[in-house]
Amino acid sequence: MNRSEAVLVIPRNKTALRFIELPSVDFFEIKGMAELQTIKEFPYPKEDLIVSFRNLGSYKKGFSYILLVIAKKQHIEEMLSEKGAVPDSVRLETELLYLYLLTKGMIKQDKVSLVINIDIDRSEIMILDGLKPVFSRGLNSSEGWLDEINRALLSYKRDKGGKDAEEMIVMHGSNLNMENMKSEIKKAFSIPVNFYEHNGDLISPDMSLEIDLLPTEYIDKKLNMKNAKQALVTFFLLLAAVGMLAGFFVFKTQEKNEEILMLSEETDKMQKDMNQLSSFLKKTELLKYQKEEGGRIVDILKECYALVPKDIFLEGFDYEGRSVLYCKGKAREMPSVFNFIKALEKSGYFKKVEVRYATKKEIENQKFTDFNIACLAF
DSSP: TTTTTEEEEOGGGSSSEEEEESSSSOOHHHHHHHHHHHHOOSOOOGEEEEEEEEEOOOTTTEEEEEEEEEEEEEHHHHHHHHHOOOOOOEEEEHHHHHHHHHTTTTTTTTTTTEEEESSSOEEEEEEEEEEEEEEEEEESSSSTTHHHHHHHHHHHHHHHHHOOOOOEEEEEEETSSOOHHHHHHHHHOOEEEEEEEEEEEOOOTTTOOOOOOHHHHHHHHHHHHHHHHHHHHHHHHHHHHHHHHHHHHHHHHHHHHHHHHHHHHHHHHHHHHHHHHHHHHHHHHHHHHHHHHHHHHHHHHHHHHHHOOOOEEEEEEEOOOSSSEEEEEESSSSHHHHHHHHHHHHSSSEEEEEEEEEEEEEETTTTEEEEEEEEEEO
16 A cells, blocks of 8 residues: 555556557547457456556547556455555556656657666566657566566567667666666666666656556445445434424424514514625625636736747646646647746746646647646645
8 A cells, every 4th residue: 555545556567558559539439449459358257357548648640549457356356355455546556657757757758768667576667669658568576687678678679660779767666785786787788777766656646647446346335335424424414403493393382472473573684684794795705706816817827928938839728717727738849848847836826737648749740749737726
């Protein structure tokens, strides 16, 4: 389990992964196609598998490039049984590793990167063509990893026919002694190698995770428990309301008719006055809020326009009304998008800025990057 919100992380070697293109950009169509692809490739009953995916973007018009993950339900349930408490979600380490590299700016748009994530009891090999992951393989241990890397590269060249790796990124936990490994890696490969150490937890609050392998039975069970608690609270509130009404009725019947009538008339009059006053105060507060919010939004938009680099073309803004502003536009180079994000983060208006998507496009023989940036305001 990782973090206080109870997340179980599944290693790469416990799942099957596919990087595939599907002829749709609609979420529900992609979901249906992914399930059909799973049934076609894996000879197991549908109810014995858990299928999830991450949409990695559109690299061809009308197509979506997805990371499809398939896990046997039995393996997931065994891991859940070992942990005891049921988590809120079950995440895939491959997605965490990819987002970690992306958010930290460790991969480059114009290079093919070979990424090795080494742990004590497992390792993972990933190849990225620019910002696009194209290959992944999980290992059961860190032993024999040099041979596995060579086999993975041969498999990648055979199946994908991609370009040769131009740089190597080695990720490892702080609990590993990497001195011997570093020496062996540098001897075995002629490409530049960068080593990065992490604390074993790749999850960051900034990550927009899409893959969840929690079985539906556990999700339904949690929802049922939540609904049962809400029903119990509602029952006690109704019981208290009935008791109060009964007591009020008994009190009323014990009073003299004239006193009840006089009290009722005075109460009604006061209630009307209070209702009018309450309505007036609510309208006043609403107008005040709308005025302040409108001015704040105008200031934010002015700040955003002022920070836009010259090589970025903004196409519009979307405001959800939950202090989230979306900036949409085109950039000639991806680094310009990251520079724009850094400028927005330093502006003082936003506490978090992240890329929702960044997609390459070609318009009139010119390459652009379509992007959508989500800005969470203070």
